[in-house]
Amino acid sequence: MYGKILQSRLTVLKTYHSRYNAFVVRECAEFSTTTRQRQNSGKRLDKILIANRGEIACRIVRTAKKLGVKTVAVYSDADRDSMHVELADEAHRIGPASSTESYLKQDVIIEVAKRSRSQAVHPGYGFLSENTEFAELCEKEGITFIGPPATAIRDMGIKSTSKAIMAAAGVPIIQGYHGDDQSDARLISEARSIGFPLMIKAVRGGGGKGMRIALEESEFLEALNAARTESSKSFGDSAVLLERFVAEPRHVEVQVFADKHGNAVHLFERDCSVQRRHQKVIEEAPAPGISEELRRELGAAAVRAAKAVGYVGAGTVEFILDRHTHSFHFMEMNTRLQVEHPITEAITGTDLVEWQLRVAAGDKLPLTQEQISLSGHAFEARIYAEDPENGFLPGAGNLAYLETPEPSGDVRVETGVRQGDEVSVHYDPMIAKLVVWGKDRTEALGKIEATLSQYNIVGLQTNVEFIRSIASHPKFQSGDVHTRFIEDNKDSLFKKIEIRDDIFIQGALAVILEDDQPPRIDEGVNLTPFASFRGLRLNHKLERRLKFVANGKESIVDVKYVGNDRFSMKVNSQGPWKSVEGHLIRNNNVLELRSDIEGLKTNARVVNHGGELYLFTNERKWQLTIPPPKFLASKSAAAKLGNIDTAVSPMPGVVDKVLVKPGDSVKKGDLLVVIVAMKMEHSIRASCDGLVEEVFCSSGDNVSQKKLLVKLKENASQSEDNKN
Numbered sequence: 112m113y114g115k116i117l118q119s120r121l122t123v124l125k126t127y128h129s130r131y132n133a134f135v136v137r138e139c140a141e142f143s144t145t146t147r148q149r150q151n152s153g154k155r156l157d158k159i160l161i162a163n164r165g166e167i168a169c170r171i172v173r174t175a176k177k178l179g180v181k182t183v184a185v186y187s188d189a190d191r192d193s194m195h196v197e198l199a200d201e202a203h204r205i206g207p208a209s210s211t212e213s214y215l216k217q218d219v220i221i222e223v224a225k226r227s228r229s230q231a232v233h234p235g236y237g238f239l240s241e242n243t244e245f246a247e248l249c250e251k252e253g254i255t256f257i258g259p260p261a262t263a264i265r266d267m268g269i270k271s272t273s274k275a276i277m278a279a280a281g282v283p284i285i286q287g288y289h290g291d292d293q294s295d296a297r298l299i300s301e302a303r304s305i306g307f308p309l310m311i312k313a314v315r316g317g318g319g320k321g322m323r324i325a326l327e328e329s330e331f332l333e334a335l336n337a338a339r340t341e342s343s344k345s346f347g348d349s350a351v352l353l354e355r356f357v358a359e360p361r362h363v364e365v366q367v368f369a370d371k372h373g374n375a376v377h378l379f380e381r382d383c384s385v386q387r388r389h390q391k392v393i394e395e396a397p398a399p400g401i402s403e404e405l406r407r408e409l410g411a412a413a414v415r416a417a418k419a420v421g422y423v424g425a426g427t428v429e430f431i432l433d434r435h436t437h438s439f440h441f442m443e444m445n446t447r448l449q450v451e452h453p454i455t456e457a458i459t460g461t462d463l464v465e466w467q468l469r470v471a472a473g474d475k476l477p478l479t480q481e482q483i484s485l486s487g488h489a490f491e492a493r494i495y496a497e498d499p500e501n502g503f504l505p506g507a508g509n510l511a512y513l514e515t516p517e518p519s520g521d522v523r524v525e526t527g528v529r530q531g532d533e534v535s536v537h538y539d540p541m542i543a544k545l546v547v548w549g550k551d552r553t554e555a556l557g558k559i560e561a562t563l564s565q566y567n568i569v570g571l572q573t574n575v576e577f578i579r580s581i582a583s584h585p586k587f588q589s590g591d592v593h594t595r596f597i598e599d600n601k602d603s604l605f606k607k608i609e610i611r612d613d614i615f616i617q618g619a620l621a622v623i624l625e626d627d628q629p630p631r632i633d634e635g636v637n638l639t640p641f642a643s644f645r646g647l648r649l650n651h652k653l654e655r656r657l658k659f660v661a662n663g664k665e666s667i668v669d670v671k672y673v674g675n676d677r678f679s680m681k682v683n684s685q686g687p688w689k690s691v692e693g694h695l696i697r698n699n700n701v702l703e704l705r706s707d708i709e710g711l712k713t714n715a716r717v718v719n720h721g722g723e724l725y726l727f728t729n730e731r732k733w734q735l736t737i738p739p740p741k742f743l744a745s746k747s748a749a750a751k752l753g754n755i756d757t758a759v760s761p762m763p764g765v766v767d768k769v770l771v772k773p774g775d776s777v778k779k780g781d782l783l784v785v786i787v788a789m790k791m792e793h794s795i796r797a798s799c800d801g802l803v804e805e806v807f808c809s810s811g812d813n814v815s816q817k818k819l820l821v822k823l824k825e826n827a828s829q830s831e832d833n834k835n
Contacts, residue, residue: 156180156231156472159257160224161199163235164214165527166543167448168195171233174464183227185220187213189535194527201227208537214238215347217245224254231255231471237539240447241268241315242346257471259369259446263420267444270314271352274441280419282412283440285431287354295332301353302331308356311335313342319389320345324356341792359593361432362386363398363439365413366455368463369422370470376480377410378459381451384592385581387503392574392597393559393581394491396454398432399552399590405437416444425452425467434593450493450544453523457489457548488555489548492563492578496540498762499577500605505540505788506816507763509533511570512718514701514727516562521548534571536763536788536813542573556588567727569720576731580604610661610733612682613708616691618724618735619657619668619680621704621717624695659724660736758795758821764788766812771821775803783821784808801825 158181161168168184172195175182184199189208196202203223206213213219215238224232232249234240234257246261258264267273271289278284287309288301302309302325311334313321321342323334339349361384369375382398383391397406413428427449430439452463466477496506513530516522526543534540547562549555563579581587584600597604655670671679671688679688693706695717704715704726716727719737726733764786771783777797784795801823808820 156255156468158183158227158229159231159233159468160185160220160227160229161195161233161235162214162220162239163233163237164190164193164195164538166525166541167235167237167450167527169198169527170525171235171464172198174462175468177462178465178468180468183223183229185214185223187537189533189537193532194529203227208535210238210537211344217242217248220245221248221252221254224249225252229254231257233257233467234447236445236447236450241445243268255471257424257467259423259426260421263422264446266420267422267426267446268315270312270443273444276419277416277441280415282416283438285354285357285440285442287352289352293350295335298335298351298353299328299331303328305353305355307331308358310354310356311338311351312354313338313346313348314350314352315342315346315348319386321351322389337792337794344787344792357431359434359595360384361398361434361593362391362429362442363401363409363432364427364429364445364449365409366449366452366463367413367417367422367426367428368466368470368476369417369424369426370476371423371473372475374476374479375414375417375422376476376478376483377413378455378461378463378483379485380406380409381454382592383451384594385587385596386594387499387597391451392493393578394451394454395552395555396451396458396489397485399592401437409439412439412441416441420444422446424470425449425463450541451491453525453544453546454489454491457523457546458485458487459483460486487548487550488552489546490555490559490582492545492559492582493541493574494543494545494566494568494578495574496534496542496571497574498572499574501761503574504762504793506571507534507536507540507788508571510542510568511720512568512725514565514567514716515543516545516565521558522546522562536765542568552590556582564727564729564731567716567718567725567732569718569723569725577604579731580606607662608731610666610735612686613711613713614726614733615659615661615666615668615682615735616680616689616708617704617706617713617715617726618659618733619670620678620691620693620706621695621715621724621726622657622737623655623670623678624676624693624704625702625717658738660738661734665738757819757823758783758797760786760795760814760816760818760820761793762786762788763816764793764814766808766810766814766820767792769806769808769810771803771806773803773805777801777803777823786814795820797823799823799825 159175160183161171162185172182182199184196184202185205186193186196186202187206187208190196205219205223206216217239232254239245241264243261243265246256246258246264249256266276274284274289286305288305307328308324308326311323311325321338323338325331325334338351342351343349361382363380363382365380366378367375368378379396380398381394381396383394385393409430416428417426425448427445429442431442432439448463456463469477497503498506510528510530510532515524518524523546524543525546528542534542545562545566547555547558549558560579560582563575563582566575568575581604584603586600653672657668657670659666666683669681673679676694677692680691681688689709691708693704696703696705702717704717706713718725722737724735724737766784767787768785771777779797779799781797782794783797786793786795803821804824805822808814
């Protein structure tokens with residue numbers, strides 16, 4: 112028996128030794144090859160400028176530091192104290208907050224690159240990443256553009272040109288108009304020929320910017336103008352194309368990479384079907400329900416597309432995939448690193464930013480197609496400052512409290528903000544990307560749900576709870592995804608959550624326990640969750656009553672003091688008294704409530720901000736309003752914001768246009784003001800027929816959420832109708 116055991120162990124050791132030797136040989140060969148490549152290229156990147164901001168700038172800095180490459184950050188006035196400025200080796204101001212006066216100023220960025228002696232510019236994504244003129248300017252000034260050649264950006268970045276190239280290469284494309292004639296008359300004529308509904312898309316750029324759907328002809332001109340305006344602000348070009356609208360496709364994209372030596376590979380596909388406002392919310396790799404044969408076909412088609420335009424660097428070929436038949440056609444190619452690139456890195460064990468830097472320096476691709484393998488499953492959740500229940504309107508403001516999951520080998524938190532930072536109205540509202548990996552889709556789903564419960568934010572509205580609803584939805588868990596997933600499952604995704612009695616009891620317990628603790632101020636940010644509750648002490652009374660407001664309803668918690676942090680509580684005078692005890696524990700910046708309600712032990716993180724009490728449990732975030740005493744309550748202008756005769760800003764933003772003046776007569780639905788926030792345009796319309804009584808804003812004004820913009824005087828005849 113011992114002989115068999117010994118023989119078995121020897122076999123294991125031989126296998127391990129063989130694999131180790133193969134690993135050493137491969138690594139040495141790759142090191143030798145890389146060294147020769149660098150010697151042949153005669154080029155090494157020692158210092159790069161990052162022409163971007165936020166999480167992608169931080170992401171690039173981290174890889175650059177790993178490779179010993181120095182980094183130069185650029186920043187606008189709004190980003191003076193931002194994380195990417197702090198992480199880089201040096202940082203330079205490039206202008207005011209507006210991206211058109213800072214991050215889109217090509218000449219200023221080139222001047223900083225030359226002054227800082229940067230050898231290359233990494234554009235990240237967005238801003239100048241797919242700008243042909245900027246890539247050409249870099250080349251003209253002798254600065255390496257970390258991306259594809261300008262010709263590839265032009266061919267693929269202009270969607271009309273890219274579709275012609277794909278058609279010539281035999282890749283199926285969708286019916287549409289991609290011509291140069293951008294007159295209203297020509298576009299209306301082409302739209303009628305294609306038929307409604309149809310999609311209007313910005314010719315340049317991506318990320319859902321400059322994209323609108325016209326369901327019928329009567330909506331076309333307004334949608335066209337909105338797409339043009341948004342495209343112009345985001346990409347400096349108002350040209351659009353038209354496409355037949357496919358109602359329920361899947362959005363599947365393939366990561367490609369190519370070097371300057373003619374090599375091109377794919378790193379498998381991602382499914383990005385779950386979207387709102389044509390922008391991705393949660394992505395996964397690989398795509399669920401894709402056969403190996405289809406996976407190979409998609410990858411091969413993407414590589415052909417890259418080679419057809421002489422591509423170099425990281426790119427993504429996007430396909431529309433029929434959710435039933437799995438037939439696919441080319442949609443567009445993004446000639447840059449994608450927001451969702453970390454999930455590809457997770458399933459392939461690669462660092463795509465490192466690949467970008469090496470390829471830009473003239474090296475060959477680190478791996479051949481045969482050496483790239485797929486392992487496990489990954490999800491990325493985009494954490495946005497937005498209000499899902501209010502049309503996903505973007506928000507802005509201060510991150511008063513921010514607690515994230517603990518990063519590990521299987522969990523990444525890609526962010527560019529910290530507690531106390533501002534989410535600015537001038538840029539995209541993404542706060543972070545949460546990336547998880549599991550050995551299969553089921554395990555990865557469990558991890559994304561668990562880590563989302565640890566992502567706690569206070570100070571502005573976010574989509575964290577909404578993403579949790581998606582991740583736990585039966586159809587999403589089964590892989591039944593498509594681009595109308597959110598619309599088709601709206602009722603279940605936005606289901607009203609009733610607040611249970613035990614949540615009110617935990618809220619009351621937290622208030623009472625914290626009431627006797629001294630306030631604490633940390634680094635200029637008030638981290639004492641209950642500083643606003645001073646004066647609510649028991650003062651030796653044996654009974655107490657606390658009020659909370661949740662979901663528009665008031666609830667009362669009656670409390671009897673038993674002793675030693677032990678109480679009896681009852682909610683809304685219903686049911687028997689419940690035995691309650693607990694204590695608060697401060698763990699770094701986190702205040703944790705440990706409670707015992709009738710033998711049921713619970714844990715929750717607790718925070719108070721602006722009179723709102725937040726309880727973060729494994730289930731979800733619970734929000735309880737603490738109503739102020741009556742003598743403090745006052746009637747303000749905000750109380751009238753819901754009236755029919757006012758127009759208010761639905762989100763923080765900048766006033767782009769004011770189309771009315773006092774004394775103007777307006778009809779219900781007429782456009783009054785246009786607000787721009789997070790690169791998106793939002794129209795404020797008249798809620799009734801009437802006269803403009805007052806206008807409280809001007810073009811260029813920064814306005815807060817619920818700011819009163821226009822006051823209308825309702826027509827007398829309509830007022831009588833409303834009374835009747």
